[in-house]
Amino acid sequence: MNRNQGLEKGDSLWTGCRLFMAEGDRGIVEDGAIAVKDGSIWWAGPASDLPKERVAPGGKVFRVGGKMVTPGLIDCHTHLIWAGSRAREFEMRLRGASYEEIARAGGGILNTVEAVRLATEDELYRQSARRVQSLLEEGVTTVEIKSGYGLATGAELKMLRVAKRLGNDFPVTVIPTFLGAHALPPEYTGRPDAYIDLVVEEMLPAVAAEGLAAAVDAFCERIAFSPAQVERVFSAARDLGFRVKLHAEQLSDQKGALMAARFDALSADHLEYLLRDGAEAMAEKDTVAVLLPGAFYFLREMKKPPVHLLRELGVPMALSTDCNPGSSPCTSPLLVMNMACVLFGLTPREALLGMTVHGARALGIQDRVGRLAAGKAADFVVWDVEEPVDLVYPMGGNPCSMVVRGGRVVVDRRNGVRSGRLQ
Numbered sequence: 237m238n239r240n241q242g243l244e245k246g247d248s249l250w251t252g253c254r255l256f257m258a259e260g261d262r263g264i265v266e267d268g269a270i271a272v273k274d275g276s277i278w279w280a281g282p283a284s285d286l287p288k289e290r291v292a293p294g295g296k297v298f299r300v301g302g303k304m305v306t307p308g309l310i311d312c313h314t315h316l317i318w319a320g321s322r323a324r325e326f327e328m329r330l331r332g333a334s335y336e337e338i339a340r341a342g343g344g345i346l347n348t349v350e351a352v353r354l355a356t357e358d359e360l361y362r363q364s365a366r367r368v369q370s371l372l373e374e375g376v377t378t379v380e381i382k383s384g385y386g387l388a389t390g391a392e393l394k395m396l397r398v399a400k401r402l403g404n405d406f407p408v409t410v411i412p413t414f415l416g417a418h419a420l421p422p423e424y425t426g427r428p429d430a431y432i433d434l435v436v437e438e439m440l441p442a443v444a445a446e447g448l449a450a451a452v453d454a455f456c457e458r459i460a461f462s463p464a465q466v467e468r469v470f471s472a473a474r475d476l477g478f479r480v481k482l483h484a485e486q487l488s489d490q491k492g493a494l495m496a497a498r499f500d501a502l503s504a505d506h507l508e509y510l511l512r513d514g515a516e517a518m519a520e521k522d523t524v525a526v527l528l529p530g531a532f533y534f535l536r537e538m539k540k541p542p543v544h545l546l547r548e549l550g551v552p553m554a555l556s557t558d559c560n561p562g563s564s565p566c567t568s569p570l571l572v573m574n575m576a577c578v579l580f581g582l583t584p585r586e587a588l589l590g591m592t593v594h595g596a597r598a599l600g601i602q603d604r605v606g607r608l609a610a611g612k613a614a615d616f617v618v619w620d621v622e623e624p625v626d627l628v629y630p631m632g633g634n635p636c637s638m639v640v641r642g643g644r645v646v647v648d649r650r651n652g653v654r655s656g657r658l659q
């Protein structure tokens with residue numbers, strides 16, 4: 237991108253925007269503009285400061301009419317590739333069984349593993365594509381997708397290939413994560429260390445060789461893997477050059493976040509049972525806290541993540557749908573923001589920061605996405621609302637007017653946005 241050249245034909249200018257900015261008090265620029273060049277934001281800020289002499293006639297102009305514009309939403313923790321359904325287990329839980337009890341009886345994640353192993357790559361792709369489309373229609377332009385329902389080398393690679401295809405076919409940036417240490421597959425019952433050997437010696441090198449993952453995740457929990465087992469996965473991941481992240485302190489305090497911080501983890505996720513020691517370690521290492529209120533709600537958890545503590549220590553809080561069949565069958569980032577405010581006490585502004593700038597940090601891509609600033613990808617959303625609170629308040633409905641990804645309009649519900657040519 238040649239920034240000196242200014243805006244030319246083929247570029248676009250967005251005016252009349254209420255810009256949601258990551259910095260500043262209220263963080264809204266009331267009469268804002270965004271200039272897009274070569275798929276990136278060339279300039280963003282108050283319209284009065286726009287360098288007009290460098291905006292040549294002929295380019296496209298979109299007059300937004302005072303609607304709020306946010307960065308494209310970043311859904312930084314999903315398991316959205318799956319086959320089958322866990323509706324029967326949902327019924328069991330409605331009758332009183334717990335998520336842990338179902339998992340210990342061989343259901344839960346292993347139920348989905350069976351279905352994923354049986355599904356062809358195309359079947360998996362078809363089911364998952366619908367979920368990507370739903371996210372996109374609610375403003376998601378970047379989505380992280382984990383493996384972890386294959387739990388055998390071939391099936392894990394199959395999931396990661398589906399993730400790659402989704403990223404190629406949809407106007408959404410897919411960030412793939414390898415989650416081989418998600419649960420113990422049935423053929424390894426009673427032999428968790430042997431399964432960790434497989435993850436470390438066979439799966440990780442295969443994933444690295446095919447370049448199919450950007451980071452490595454694990455589930456550290458009584459019903460999954462111990463901190464010592466996860467450490468083995470993390471050491472091997474680090475040796476192969478991967479950053480790590482962890483499902484930590486979801487159902488009990490395992491000191492997982494503490495351990496993850498020692499590995500300079502990008503994020504520790506869930507965190508309902510996080511204590512001060514773990515939060516302090518995260519603060520020190522800049523490890524992002526990814527909050528997942530959908531799972532908290534759906535599993536009827538009572539213990540909330542320590543939001544006050546995270547704020548006090550300055551740990552950035554990201555938010556995500558955790559889209560998965562067992563604990564959060566949710567494809568609505570807007571509902572998740574509402575839940576984060578109602579259930580966890582986030583402010584609407586914190587919720588939006590959690591789905592934009594902090595979501596980007598949780599994926600290590602904050603230099604490319606997550607803010608309306610020069611040099612970032614031109615990924616943004618025009619909403620038919622004025623303020624963050626208007627976006628977060630309804631439980632349902634979709635006020636998304638337009639989604640722009642890499643400067644291209646990819647969702648167009650055009651409520652009152654007018655377009656024309658620059659004179």
Ligand code: NIG
Pocket residue numbers: 315344345348455483486531558560561562563564
């Ligand atoms: O983020 N906690 C572990 N993994 C998922 C749930 C996976 C499942 O139940 O299928 C989660 O909650």
Ligand code: FE
Pocket residue numbers: 313314315483558560
């Ligand atoms: Fe998860």
